[in-house]
Amino acid sequence: MNxxxxxxxxxxxxxxxxxxxxxxxxxxxxxxxxxYAQDIIDTVREPFLVLNDSLHVVTANPxxxxxxxxxxxxxEGTLVYxxxxxxxxxxxxxxxLEDVLPKKKIFNDFEVTHDFQSIGEKTMLLNARRIDHxxxxxxxxxxxxMQKQYADLKESNEKRFRxxxxxxxxxxxxxxxxxxxxxxxxxxxxxIGYTPKEFQKQTNPFDLVPPDERETVTQLFEKLLKKPxxxxxxxxxxxxxxxxxxxxxxxxxxxINDPNVKAIVINYRDVSVRKELETQKDNFxxxxxxxxxxxxxxxxxxxxxxxxRFEKLGDEAANQSLAKMNAQINKLNTLIGDxxxxxxxxxxxxxxxxxxxxxxxxxxxxxEDVQLTSDKHDIKLRGVVNxxxxxxxxxxxxxxxxxxxxxxxxxxxxxxxIVQSSIDKSNVVVGVQDFGxxxxxxxxxxxxxxxxxxxxxxxxxxxxxxxxxxxxxxxxKRHKGKMWIISQVGKGSTFYFSIPINGKQKTKIxxxxxxxxx
Amino acid sequence: MAKKIMVAEDDxxxxxxxxxxxxxxxxxxxxxxxxxxxxxxxxxxxxxxxLDIWMSGVDGRDICRKLKNxxxxxxxxVIMVSANKDTKVxxxxxxxxxxxxxxxxxxxxxxxxxxxxx
Numbered sequence: 001m002n003x004x005x006x007x008x009x010x011x012x013x014x015x016x017x018x019x020x021x022x023x024x025x026x027x028x029x030x031x032x033x034x035x036y037a038q039d040i041i042d043t044v045r046e047p048f049l050v051l052n053d054s055l056h057v058v059t060a061n062p063x064x065x066x067x068x069x070x071x072x073x074x075x076e077g078t079l080v081y082x083x084x085x086x087x088x089x090x091x092x093x094x095x096x097l098e099d100v101l102p103k104k105k106i107f108n109d110f111e112v113t114h115d116f117q118s119i120g121e122k123t124m125l126l127n128a129r130r131i132d133h134x135x136x137x138x139x140x141x142x143x144x145x146m147q148k149q150y151a152d153l154k155e156s157n158e159k160r161f162r163x164x165x166x167x168x169x170x171x172x173x174x175x176x177x178x179x180x181x182x183x184x185x186x187x188x189x190x191x192i193g194y195t196p197k198e199f200q201k202q203t204n205p206f207d208l209v210p211p212d213e214r215e216t217v218t219q220l221f222e223k224l225l226k227k228p229x230x231x232x233x234x235x236x237x238x239x240x241x242x243x244x245x246x247x248x249x250x251x252x253x254x255x256i257n258d259p260n261v262k263a264i265v266i267n268y269r270d271v272s273v274r275k276e277l278e279t280q281k282d283n284f285x286x287x288x289x290x291x292x293x294x295x296x297x298x299x300x301x302x303x304x305x306x307x308x309r310f311e312k313l314g315d316e317a318a319n320q321s322l323a324k325m326n327a328q329i330n331k332l333n334t335l336i337g338d339x340x341x342x343x344x345x346x347x348x349x350x351x352x353x354x355x356x357x358x359x360x361x362x363x364x365x366x367x368e369d370v371q372l373t374s375d376k377h378d379i380k381l382r383g384v385v386n387x388x389x390x391x392x393x394x395x396x397x398x399x400x401x402x403x404x405x406x407x408x409x410x411x412x413x414x415x416x417x418i419v420q421s422s423i424d425k426s427n428v429v430v431g432v433q434d435f436g437x438x439x440x441x442x443x444x445x446x447x448x449x450x451x452x453x454x455x456x457x458x459x460x461x462x463x464x465x466x467x468x469x470x471x472x473x474x475x476x477k478r479h480k481g482k483m484w485i486i487s488q489v490g491k492g493s494t495f496y497f498s499i500p501i502n503g504k505q506k507t508k509i510x511x512x513x514x515x516x517x518x
Numbered sequence: 519m520a521k522k523i524m525v526a527e528d529d530x531x532x533x534x535x536x537x538x539x540x541x542x543x544x545x546x547x548x549x550x551x552x553x554x555x556x557x558x559x560x561x562x563x564x565x566x567x568x569l570d571i572w573m574s575g576v577d578g579r580d581i582c583r584k585l586k587n588x589x590x591x592x593x594x595x596v597i598m599v600s601a602n603k604d605t606k607v608x609x610x611x612x613x614x615x616x617x618x619x620x621x622x623x624x625x626x627x628x629x630x631x632x633x634x635x636x
Contacts, residue, residue, distance in 0.1 A: 293601035294529050297621035301535030304624035308542070333621055351604045394606075 046142050053135040055080050055097055067143060069118045080139075090114050096126065101137065105130045111144075123148040173205060174263035177225070177256065181205050182263055191248070191270050193241025205266065208238045210245065221252065224264065228257040235271065247275040282343045289339040296336065300329045338467045342450070345474045352392040352478065354503060359389040359428055363421055366397050370404040376415065377408050383421040385428050390503045391479055399472040403432040403495050406468065411436025411492060427481065427498040435492035444485055448473040472497070479503055521635040524564040525549040526556060526581075527599065528573040532620070536568065539624055540631060556581055559591060565635040568618070571600035571608060579612035586613040595634035 038059075041048050047064035049057055060075050070084045080097070081089040092112050100107050106129040113123040125142040165172055171191040174183040180203075184196035192199070192208065202208065209217050217236050224232050231253035237245045250268035255261035303326050310318040344350040363381060371379050389396075400419075407417045414435040421430050439447060446452050451466040473483040481499035523540055527533045528551050537547045548555070548562055553576040559567065567585070571578040578598060585591040598609040601620040609617035616630060 290601055293620055294532065297601065298529070298531035298535055300621040301532065301539065301624065305535065305538055305542070308624065329621065351607050353604070353607045353610075 046140055048141070049080065049139040051080055051097075051137040051139060053137075055137070057083070058136065064141070067119070067141075068116070084116075084118065087116050087118070093126065096128065097137070097139075101128055101130060113148075121145070170267050170269045173199070173266045173268070174261070175205055175266060176263050179204050191268065192238055192246065198241075209236055210239060213237060221264070224252055224254050225256075228254050230254055235275075246270050247272045278346075282346050285339050286343040286347075289336045289343070292336050293333070296329060296333050300326065300333075303329060338471060341471050342467055345471065350475075350478065353394065354390055354392050356388045356390050357393045359385045359387055359421070362393060362397055363400065363419065363430070366400040366404070367419060370401055370408070373405075374408050377411070377417050378415050379404065379417045379419060381419050381421070385421050385423060387423065387428065387501050389428055389499070389501050391499055392475070395475050396479075396499070399475060399497065400430070400432075402468040402472050403497075406495070407432050407434035407436070407493075410434060414492070423501070424498060426501055428501055429496060429498040431494045431496045433492065433494040438489040438491050438493050439485065439487040440489050441487075444487070447485055448483060469495075520544055520546040521566070521631075522546045522548060522562060522564040523566045523568065523631060523635070524555065524559060524562060525568045526553060526573060526578075527551065527568065527570040528553070529570075536627065539627055543628055543631070545631060545635075553581070556585075559585070559594070563590075564594060566631060567594055567596045569596055569598050569614070571598050571602065571605065579608060582609075582612040582614050597630055597634065 041050070041059070041061045044061060045063050047067045048061040049064060050059045052058050056077055056079050057075050060072070065071060065075070068084060068087075075083060081094065090112060092110070096107055096110055108127050110126045111123065112126055113121065115121045122143055123145045125144050127140040127142070129138055130136070131138060166186050168185065168187060169190070171187040172183075172185040173181050173188065176182045181200045184199040186196060188194055188196045188199045194202075199205075206214055206217050206221065213236050217234060220232050220234055224230060231251055233249075233251050235247060235249045238248045240246045247270065248268050249271040250266055253265045253267075255263060255265050303322055307319055307322040307326065310322065341350070363385075367379050367381055371377075404417065404419070411417070411434040416435060418433040419430065420433065421428065423429070443452075448469050450470045452469065453466040469483075476483045476497050476499060479499045480503065481497060483495070483497045485493060485495050487493035523545050525533060525536055525540075525547060527536065527549070530551050533549050533551055537549050540547050548558070548564060551573075553573040569578045569582060578600075582596050582598065585594065585596060595615040596613075597616045597618055598605060598612065598614040599618045599620060599622075600608070602608065605617045605619050615634065618627060618630065
């Protein structure tokens with residue numbers, strides 16, 4: 001009997017123990033889960049609050065404490081709005097917690113910007129949710145102040161650069177690989193009369209270039225397409241919407257490989273006024289130098305008449321003076337000639353009188369002529385070309401005179417000047433070497449520029465307009481030849497030019513082709 | 519008999535100097551700053567014509583071409599005179615016999631005069 005009771009009791013006990021065991025397991029599991037959740041909250045780098053139904057803080061994570069500079073003691077159990085001297089009493093937060101949350105249970109990514117006493121202005125993204133079957137609210141606070149500042153900066157930068165482009169007086173067009181205008185800035189209208197939209201409708205940005213110039217510009221553009229990163233500067237005309245032709249100066253840059261652009265950038269402006277002034281200037285110099293030639297001709301003529309008379313009278317002194325005067329008149333005439341030449345080169349009006357001539361005799365003649373002007377120098381001729389050359393004999397002669405007089409001018413303290421002629425493939429090459437002051441390497445590219453003048457180490461310049469080499473190089477260029485320099489400061493310079501022996505050949509072939517086609 | 523040279527040049531200074539040079543060598547000079555003088559060429563029939571390329575609006579090239587196309591005048595040597603460096607090309611195109619670039623050398627002018635009036 002007792003046994004039965006004991007058995008029963010032990011069964012009940014067993015059951016209750018098992019039940020308790022199960023319960024304690026449940027509690028253990030529950031505790032584990034809470035710890036797990038707490039671990040997550042503690043680990044997350046975002047500030048995090050757990051609030052109860054009455055919006056008092058149950059717990060906060062270390063990230064919260066560190067970001068908002070508050071301590072656990074003042075936080076847990078405090079009404080959220082009263083945290084850190086009521087810093088959290090933010091109207092928008094109140095609205096969210098009190099109005100939105102009870103109805104919707106959840107809100108995501110509400111952006112709040114608030115000026116905190118302790119940490120300054122912060123922009124935050126708030127995410128909150130009510131936990132199911134529990135009076136708890138999770139509130140996650142993401143500090144996006146930096147991102148926001150960065151985005152604002154990016155936006156204002158973008159706005160700034162856009163404004164720079166859009167407000168720029170220069171028009172800017174982006175052209176893609178297919179040759180279509182993908183962007184045209186508002187200034188398009190002020191420069192060529194078309195609105196950006198109208199301009200973008202053009203099948204090709206160069207459709208507006210007059211036919212006779214179009215090929216040159218298109219060729220240049222195609223050359224540019226092949227060289228990412230390179231740029232070309234070109235001046236051409238464009239037909240304005242009002243029908244007039246405007247001069248355009250444009251810089252095209254290939255930014256196809258730039259991931260931010262992926263286009264050819266054409267930056268252009270109307271330079272018609274400048275062009276007009278240049279034309280006026282060229283015309284003026286042309287007319288002025290032409291007008292100067294008349295008095296020079298008259299002075300020279302009378303000088304020579306007088307010279308002849310004194311010669312007959314046997315007045316050698318007067319004759320000598322007049323000969324010197326005549327030499328100066330010739331110098332003046334050369335300067336005027338340079339001014340005229342430069343005008344013709346700039347306006348493309350220069351005409352060549354190409355003939356077949358013996359190159360060696362031109363060299364010999366010119367050398368002898370120049371030798372007469374200086375007894376301090378000894379001009380030596382080396383090499384024989386032994387060829388008939390087809391070129392403008394007179395102008396090639398003038399180039400030689402120019403190189404030789406330069407050699408004399410810039411080597412006042414040395415005696416020798418060497419002229420070397422040779423054949424290189426189908427070209428004649430001439431080098432004029434002096435042992436004078438020389439030209440620094442960094443000036444090599446500039447010597448053939450207009451108005452370039454050599455400076456002595458003391459900074460003095462030599463007399464002259466600085467046009468001779470420019471004109472020479474331009475004439476050589478138009479003979480399809482080349483001009484270059486090798487020089488060393490203090491050691492002297494050698495100026496070279498080369499021109500095709502038979503400048504005629506090319507035209508001949510073309511003519512023949514033309515006939516064959518017919 | 520002195521050789522006759524006609525000079526058509528619109529600048530009086532150049533005209534005077536040229537005339538002095540040529541007369542000094544014994545030539546008979548018929549000179550004018552007026553291109554209209556060319557009309558007298560049929561009566562005078564000079565041994566040489568010195569012709570300025572630009573004479574106040576009259577193109578010397580046209581005059582030269584015209585003279586070279588007429589039976590009476592085509593044998594008269596024409597020397598074109600100009601300050602233009604391209605005088606040579608222009609003279610050739612117009613069918614002139616020679617050219618003289620301004621400013622010219624006196625000896626050059628006299629040598630030409632002698633050559634073409636021989």
